[in-house]
Amino acid sequence: MTRPELALPQLHAFVVLAEELHFGRAAARLGVAQPPLSQQIRRLEDKVGHALFTRTPGRTALTPAGRELLPAARRALDDLADGLAAARAVGCGLAGRLRLGFAGSLALTVLPGLLRAHRDRFPDVRLDLRELTSAPQVAALHDRGIDVGLLREDPDDPDLATRAVTVERFVAVLPAGHALATHRRVAVADLADEDFVLLPRAAGPRFHDRITGVCAAAGFAPRVVQRAVEWPTVCALVGAGLGVSLAPEGVRRLRLAGVAFRPLTPDTARTEVVAAWRRDDPSPLLAGFLAVVGSGGS
Known part of the structure; x- marks a missing residue:
């Protein structure tokens, strides 16, 4: 048995007439003349196969079929209104x-503030978070596995747009x-003869090159003896005496036992954190997040 297709204008007319129980008042409320209202009701009755109203001089009343239909008609109209509001x-x-993809160390610095600010401004937007180093974030953006990433250093990718978020020493x-x-401070050149613990270049080539560039500016190439993907592991290996490292200033917040963090001299070395997204993504959700980034998370 096929189900009849009920037109929403007919359901609306039916609900209004069921509430008014008067064709003149219902027509005025709907902003139509009485004949079109009567036609809508007749079409709906034809689809139901039964009369929905009894009509006697001076009185209009719901039939048993009409009383049965009324709650479902109201639910259908309410569901449509809710659906339209959600779509808007x-x-x-x-x-x-x-x-959202993010480099793990940013959870120590800018990420919490951005998340709070975004939740305050867009409480009904759900952020799905994925902790990834920079190179996997770029791959996830290309594969459409994430919509936006927070990574260290601009990936210099023609398919991606970027916006500066912050700069760290x-x-x-x-x-x-x-x-x-x-x-109190450590000269970069004084680290020339030390063993180094660094992130693998594959985790973030441009960030890795930024670190080695700091060393090159001091006249040496770091002698890397151990590599680890996450900063807590890098710092733990340093604390175990396996070497030294250079890290973004926010990593100091780890406060690991056996590890010391010291500012550098000259105090010129910086790493930039950027938001990156696909240039072909017109998503209003993305635009909202970037507006929060642009406001500094405030």
């Missing part, structure tokens, strides 16, 4: 889901018992 919210970037990461840990 998504279309305006006020609701939906945005997939580099600091020296030393075993707490290291002779240089007694200094």
Whole structure:
């Protein structure tokens, strides 16, 4: 048995007439003349196969079929109104889901503030978070696995647009018992003969090259003896005496036992954090997130 297709204008007319129980008042409320209202009701009755109203001089009443239909008609109209409101919210970037990649160390600095500010401004947008180093974020953007990424250093990719989020100084990461840990500041050149623990270049080529560039400016290439993907691991290996490292200043917040963080001299080395997204993505959800980034997370 096929189900009859009920037109929403007919359901609307039916609900209004059921509430008014008067064709003149219902027509006025709908902003139509009485004949078109009567036609809508007759078409609906034809689809139902039964009369929905009894009509006697001076009185209109619902039939049993009409009383049965009324709650379902109201639900259908309410569901449509809710659906339209939800669609408008998504279309305006006020609701939906945005997939955000982020470098793990940013959870120590800018990420919490951005998340709070975004939640305050867009409470109905769900952020799906994925912790990824920079290179996997770029790959996930190309594969449409994430919508926007927070990564260290501009990936210089023609298919991606970027926006600066913040800039961090580099600091020296030393075993707490290291002779240089007694200094208030550490000259980069004084690390020339040290073993280094660094992130693998594949995790973020441009960020890795930024670190090695700091060393090159001081006249040496770092002698890398250990590599680790995450900064807590890098710092733990430094604390175990396996070497030293250079890290973004925010990594100091890890406060690991046996590890000392010292500012560098000259104090010129910086790493930039950027938001990156696909140039062909017109998503209003993305635009909302970038507006929060542009406001500095405030």
